[in-house]
Amino acid sequence: MSQKTGRLFSRAILALSVVSALPVLLIGWHVLRVDNRVLQNEILDKQRTVAGQIASVLSEEISRKAQFFSVFTDLHTDFGGHPFIDKEDIDYLRIKNPEITHISVLNNKGRQLFYSSEESSRFSYASELDNILHACVAQGKDYVGSVNRVNGQLYALMAFPLRRHLRDVKITGVLVVEMNLATLGSALQESYPEDLFVAVTSADGSLISYSGAEGGLALEENLPLRARLQRWQQALDTRNGARLELPDGQAVLVSRAQVPVMRWTVYVQQPADTIRRLLLESTFHSLWDVLVILLVMIAFVLLTGYFVISPIVRPVRRLQEAAVKLEQEEDYMPQEQDLIIPRNEIGQLARVFLHMAQVLRDRKNALVCAQQELAGMNKELELRVQQRTAELKAATDELVKTERLAAIGQMASIISHEIRNPLAVISNATRLIKTIEPPKDAKLIKQFSIIEAEIKQANSIISEVLGFARSRDMILSTIDLNSYLHDLLLSFPASSGIRLQEKLDPESVHLKIDAEEMKQAVRNLISNACEAMQGQGTVTLGTRVGKKVVCIYVADEGPGVPDALKEKIFSPFFTTKARGTGLGLAVVRKAVGRHKGKMFIHNRATGGAVFEIYLTIYRKTGDTRYG
Template sequence: MNTKGSLFRGLFSNAVFVLILISIVPMFVIGYHLMDVNSRVLKNEISQKQQTVASRLAAAVRFNITHNTQYFSVFVDLHTDFGGHNFINAADLKYLRRSNPSVLYLAALNTEGKLLLSSGKRAESVNWPQEIKSVLQACVKEQKPYYLGGVYPSKDGLFMLMAFPIRQHLNDRRVSGVLVAETGLAELGRTLLQVYPMDMNAVIATQEGQVISYNGAPGGLAAEPQPEMTDRVLEIKKLLGSSSSKEIKLSSGEKILVAEADLPISGWRVYVDQPADVTVQLLKESTFHSLWDVTVIVLMMLLFVGVVSYWVIKPITRPLERLRRAAVKQRENGDYVVRPEDLDIPNNEIGELAQAFVDMSGALHTRRQELIGAQTELAQMNQALEKRVEERTHELKAATRELVKSERLAAIGQMASIISHEIRNPLAVISNATRLIKMLVRTPDAKLLKQFGIIEAEIKQANSIISEVLGYARTRDLILSTIDLNSYLREILLSYPFIPGITLKDELDPESVRIKVDAEEIKQAIRNIVSNAVEAMNGGGTLTVGTKVGRRVVCIYIADTGPGISEEVRHKMFAPFFTTKARGTGLGLAVVGKAIGRHKGKLFIQSEVGKGTCFQIYLKIYKKPGDTSYGEAS
């Protein structure tokens, strides 16, 4: 790597990075601390501002409600001694409604709650039975100066239910009746519109969470129900607890700063809130105003660190960089030898390190040449030994296979000779004796004839087994002859004694080829496969015999619809004397394998349990139709 590039990596860059950290970290720590302090100060200021706004809104609501209550209280008090009659009459109610447009409905009740007279149309949204019960409790039994009921909607907006006790004289303690008024809150809404802040959310709600007014409401009042805002108010109330202001986190994940003010006169509450990240935004805005000053300070600091680092560290990193480049060349090129002129060797510890590296490079080169020579000789010796071992191993395996095969065939041949000598002669005697007895018995009955048949069948089966064993054990030279494959296969199938229930399907290729084989040996192999297939189908099924002609080989396939062969049996079925039948020598398929092997052919089996088995024999084509030379030289 060049020297220019080394300025930005290695010791130099690490040292610069450390110096920058030493310079910047304290600044950031102090700045973070100052921002944290400013953040807390801003939060306190915002909370105080929110409490001020909440108190101002509460004062506006309190003034409006107090004004209405004083209006009715003064009227009732003045009417007590100066009304000119004992109780409020219809003219008084009309006067009250005419002098105060916010009054929607007036009613005078006796102390039992019975309606005496009224003015205006009563709103249908009021739960009058419940409200009258509360009115009598507050004004008659508890003798409170007034009663403030619930807030209800009407076509003109929201209104509040108010009630005031009526007495005959000013100082009387006994209550003569109750004045009930439905008073509209439109004036309160107009007042709140002038008081609501523009940069905060404000809500006025009852103890139960009913929203009466909020910042941005048309006319200043919540004329329609606000279920989402009600849920938010109830959650804020729960999270605030006994505090009047603090930062809370809503269930939606939103963090807000909220302040609260109570209205004891009505039981309402005022909530004022802002997003909690407003302090961060204010700090960002204040920081961006001084961004240029911060940028200049940081640039000056980085320039100072760069100059000092270059002056102090570069004399150390320059020789180390040259030493590194020399080491890279040494690693990439084993024949490279570092020379003293390739390195900047100062008169210090780094110079001593560079000189030691030069000496080490020369010694490594010498050792490398010696090692390469030794490795070359060793590789040649190993190659010669491996070749000799491979040749001897191949010869040993071939000899072992031939020896095992010869010993096996010799043992089988010896056993076959014993069987032929010791069993066939007694079988011949038994067969002759059976024929003699049949001749001597003039009128044998059916049972006796059946027994004679069983004896002859068993003698035939025994002779067949002996012939099969002798056939596998005998080894003779192949008697090759050229045959037409299709005619040869049809002749074998015509001579085979198929039992009823077996359907033969012919799929011989129209292009018949000639093969050069030992006709008797291949015929025995094919008959053994056909016999196994017929026995596997258990007296019923389809036997398919066909051929497929390729370029140099022909495939003879024999398929049945029997139960198929399991994977475990397929691995053992060509072993001599292995059988799954109740009777048999287990040499049928062994003879097949031996015959195909002697003709240098290939034998494959495709089988699926429950669907059948297909034997495929591949033999070399000796001659095709019209071909006068193919296969003659082999």
């Protein structure tokens, strides 16, 4: 019982702990959310300030270089000793300033007049010529263009308008300069903060500089970083700073600032978990306050749990004792005085327990009665099993008879094989007697005819028995169906009262069959048709060609086949004739089955029966695809 009480007490404590802690957690969660938003805004403001400062550094560096060239061009208008800047001037400027790798002087139409360049320079301004002319010639402003990466160095394209005199408004030429950005990289490297990641991109998205880059410049293309910056740009849209949830699941705080003259962009980023780290640090400073709150909550929960659990434990203990006694003692029946029944849910539980005990007693009695009924049913079932056993024995006896018939059939095949030899001797002896001394007496001639007819009938019976019992491998050959059936019909020995006609489909097909076996099957059908008409009538042999199968049918003008006999006539040894083995149609079905064909029989409305054999077409006439 102590274990049960402990479980109940622990669950109550857990429930009270949840109830007590839930408001505290909700308030704390709300406070943390507010602090999180405040910290996030402060951090983004700090990042935007850093981005603006770095943008100022970039603007100052580029402005200083631009101012240098503007002063140079101004000095060489009225004070250069000649009306326009010349080749010697730009050679001198390039030699004295190692940052310059190439200088070109263009007229106001964009045609190059002369240039000064390092031997290793591969500088080209052709793709930006229109922008240069628009900014310098049309607007009279300095131009800062693209950034190129050549041989592991970064170079910036700049252009400045040229005038013949200092006060002239008309632009007479353009000075185009390619400069190495190494000094700019050093300045950026010094201005990057250590706790933030900073990257600078050009107007076309090319990476110029980033934190940790050698010399402060992206001297080699960093495709993963460039792709990350493009994702930042798309996620920010028109904002200058925000918390971004990237597709890879990473959350970051990103701010950016634009460098107006150059249209460069400065990105400042740090992980979003910085906020959580700051919140944790601030929380640890007030750890004692948290511990005091926890201790007060624990004391409240323990005291409340004790006073709430005690009125529940005592009735439950008495209920448990009654349940154990009901399990161990067969004749025990709990009463109300054995339990404590308060006026609450525990009391309802006790009343339900008493009712359940009574129901169990009633069901036990009903179960005993059911067991007695089941015993009677078992006896009846045993009798039924005995009956089914007898039926199974009868079926087994029938199966044994079937196997005996199969053995008899095999023995009949052997005996038929042995009888054919004496019949051949008798036939030969009869033929020899007729040859040596032809009979003249009419009775003797009739007897010889009877002998020959009976020998022929016996051989026919033996052939049917052997044809049904014999199992040999099929000898397949490809035959033209119309020619095959035409020859078969011509060679069939029909009596004088029987007329044989053929209705072959004009489209002849090729079959791959055992010619002899199928020939015997068709001859058996024709023979049965002749016998069904009792020697008078027409037997039709025809074909119908389909897409994949061909139908070979034999039709007669006899009385037809009764529906009750349509399945039996194909059974071995079944016959309706006075004489015969009943194997003719069994041989036909066997042959069709070995060729994987189908066989059907139906009666014609005009009288007579039709036997149909369906076989798969091997090849049609003119078709080169076999099979």
